[in-house]
Amino acid sequence: MTKSPRMLQIEAMLIDEPDDEFLRYGLAMEHTSAGDDASAAAVLQALIALNPAKPYIPAFLMAAQALLRTGDDETAATVLKAGIEASTRAGTADALHARGELQGLLSTIE
Numbered sequence: 001m002t003k004s005p006r007m008l009q010i011e012a013m014l015i016d017e018p019d020d021e022f023l024r025y026g027l028a029m030e031h032t033s034a035g036d037d038a039s040a041a042a043v044l045q046a047l048i049a050l051n052p053a054k055p056y057i058p059a060f061l062m063a064a065q066a067l068l069r070t071g072d073d074e075t076a077a078t079v080l081k082a083g084i085e086a087s088t089r090a091g092t093a094d095a096l097h098a099r100g101e102l103q104g105l106l107s108t109i110e
Contacts, residue, residue: 041066
């Protein structure tokens with residue numbers, strides 16, 4: 001797949017800021033827009049692993065959705081369950097809202 005100019009730009013910024021969650025999330029969304037769900041899922045899973053103690057909660061839902069589009073329902077369910085746990089631990093209003101979305105998607109595949 002040919003990378004878009006936006007992907008190249010984000011990758012260049014990640015060289016200077018490899019731990020930037022928003023850049024990684026943006027890169028994943030660019031892969032999703034390009035129809036490359038496998039790459040999007042890989043970037044999102046790496047983003048989740050970047051900070052296991054305080055993961056970027058939106059990445060769980062997006063990773064699971066990308067995995068479902070690739071047909072990997074089992075891994076998607078695992079990601080959703082991990083996201084539910086992480087959002088519960090975070091306990092913020094946004095995280096608890098995300099937990100509901102994660103639970104809703106999980107219920108559709110179990």
